[in-house]
């Protein structure tokens with residue numbers, strides 16, 4: 159029985175939550191002092207957490223339950239008025255997502271001297287949509303203002319469709335494309351009093367465009383607007399944009415973070431107290447927390463708990479995988495460059511790449527200076543590259559069709575090497591002009607190198623390049639395809 163001095167009613171639950179919060183704060187402080195790999199392996203799921211809440215399970219649990227039960231009306235009241243942590247209903251929050259979100263916030267915030275938080279989403283596109291949408295609300299003081307935002311023109315195909323069709327064509331929100339990303343004056347010339355944010359993808363998929371992150375972040379902040387960065391290709395193992403001034407990072411967790419290829423997921427990671435002349439104080443104080451609690455509660459684009467734990471499981475080894483993939487990619491890019499059938503190889507790691515120097519200022523293997531093998535900061539450039547085959551579309555397709563070990567698929571970030579021709583897949587819906595602007599010609603093959611031994615990938619490319627003048631006949635089996643993709647949707651990946 160509680161004595162006369164113990165809190166009663168709702169307060170009883172608030173007091174208990176305070177004690178639990180103290181342990182979690184201590185856990186958070188302890189893991190923050192650890193290196194990247196340790197954070198990736200453990201996140202906030204400590205032994206205390208497992209013993210107190212999850213029957214001692216050493217692996218984070220998958221909570222498939224739609225909702226949480228409460229002991230009595232007091233606990234329900236405390237929970238649903240957000241006075242105690244709760245997950246109440248899985249569209250709003252879920253314990254499995256909690257562990258993923260904290261790990262991602264810690265990894266993107268690694269080395270950043272501020273706090274970050276994360277909102278996981280059902281896909282990378284859901285992350286891009288939810289990260290940008292709150293800035294595009296009508297200002298009640300200027301209801302007739304024509305809103306705009308500024309974006310790098312080399313963006314993922316789905317992002318291009320979102321910005322140009324959903325936003326510009328359907329809603330009249332102006333997306334102003336920056337074409338020369340290293341020209342800060344061009345960025346600046348597109349900003350006016352109705353610009354709500356700057357958006358950039360780096361390195362971009364597939365073109366590996368790059369820009370001076372710190373300079374563009376300062377430009378944004380001089381105009382009191384946020385910089386939003388799609389950092390999918392680099393992952394936090396190679397680049398953490400928050401450390402260079404970005405306000406919000408979006409990730410297609412589907413890609414290099416979930417190398418196994420089990421499902422689709424995304425995340426928005428934001429610094430606390432971000433810069434924006436537009437929006438409420440509540441929104442700016444904890445943007446990702448705000449997304450979770452309000453807009454995403456109301457719109458519902460949230461991740462499934464199964465995908466959250468599958469992603470989390472892959473992320474534990476992110477750093478060593480990105481190191482391996484990057485080293486193999488470098489070897490393969492150097493080999494490709496020497497092949498007579500190849501017109502051009504684009505890989506940021508190649509010293510001849512026009513953006514090599516700029517990218518080398520930003521892309522480092524995290525903690526390489528603490529690694530016994532390296533002992534100093536080492537550049538790593540990831541596993542995305544592109545090759546252009548001499549002679550146009552037809553020989554390019556022959557080389558592509560002859561690949562045997564490398565999978566032909568519109569995907570990237572996999573433990574298995576994968577290749578695609580963006581002009582007929584991911585970028586097929588944009589039209590010739592937009593493909594030209596994004597530099598996606600028909601003889602470009604995008605290659606994403608996996609965890610195989612690089613000798614075997616080189617052997618596959620070698621035999622495929624010999625098909626450049628011949629014709630490979632592909633046997634076509636009777637196949638079944640579940641439903642067609644809609645005409646407007648870009649081929650994914």
Ligand SMILES: *Cc1c(COP(=O)(O)O)cnc(C)c1O
Nearest residue numbers: 281282283314363390410412651
């Ligand atoms: C794939 C991709 C996306 C979209 O992510 P989904 O998880 O497929 O929705 C966004 N940005 C980049 C750079 C991508 O490669």
